[in-house]
Amino acid sequence: MVRQAASAGQKRTIRYYSPEAEVAFCGHATIASGVALGESDGDNTYLLSTTVGEVPVAVKTEGKFKIAALTSIEPEYQLAEAALLEQILKLLGWQTDELDPAIPPANAYAGNWHFVIAANSKERLDDLSYDFDGLKQLMQAENITTLQLIWRESDSVIHSRNPFPIGGVVEDPATGAAAAALGGYLREAGLIQAPAHISVHQGVVMGRPSLLEVIIPTSGGITITGTAVAI
Known part of the structure; x- marks a missing residue:
């Protein structure tokens, strides 16, 4: 999966692509995006606007690692x-x-x-x-x-x-x-x-x-x- 994010600050727009199709939501790409945002912009809670709804991703530092936690839409x-x-x-x-x-x-x-x-x-x-x-x-x-x-x-x-x-x-x-x-x-x-x-x-x-x-x-x-x- 690859990601496409737009705008800056705590709120971003994101879309997800596989080799053959766009998918509405991708959890592991969201985690990776959260880690990347944490490394570039610091620990925070980022709000990602997806095609299925808004998904918050909380990023924090634990030792040498950035840890990201997403919360899904209602299952x-x-x-x-x-x-x-x-x-x-x-x-x-x-x-x-x-x-x-x-x-x-x-x-x-x-x-x-x-x-x-x-x-x-x-x-x-x-x-x-x-x-x-x-x-x-x-x-x-x-x-x-x-x-x-x-x-x-x-x-x-x-x-x-x-x-x-x-x-x-x-x-x-x-x-x-x-x-x-x-x-x-x-x-x-x-x-x-x-x-x-x-x-x-x-x-x-x-x-x-x-x-x-x-x-x-x-x-x-x-x-x-x-x-x-x-x-």
Whole structure:
């Protein structure tokens, strides 16, 4: 993802682009933008105007690092339709008995729609090979930005992988928007008791590990915290 920011001061306009498409909201690019703003303009709370609403990003210094925390727009979710789930599982090469029944498949939103599927084992999550073109066509038709494939290690630790074929990307190493959508889904569906804090590990299998801290309040937007490295 790349970012485009306009104006100066605490309020900015921002848009997000992948190799093949513009996306409405991108959490990890927002975190990176917050870190960059903190390095150039200092610790502060910056208000980013996105195409889906205003997203505040609080930036602070911890030791040698700038830490950014975004708060998403109000999340929502819809339980997965059986026919759509069947199509997605077929394209992934997954079976229904490989899913975690404690986290039903759902379409979750916190700026984009992310289709959440929970595996019942880390082995299932780690073995990812899918029909890129077929999944891309289906996700475009259904307005799904990424798949949020997860395995819950514990109540506070989740492992995630995020296919992003509509953006021309096989897999996203960090997806803050999906992490926010997931946090909202878990709360709104009563699958976690808020307030809560979960750590999402992503990008590990692909050799680009990331850690997203997800803070889930009792109501309102979900907060995602992280840092960034220069490339």
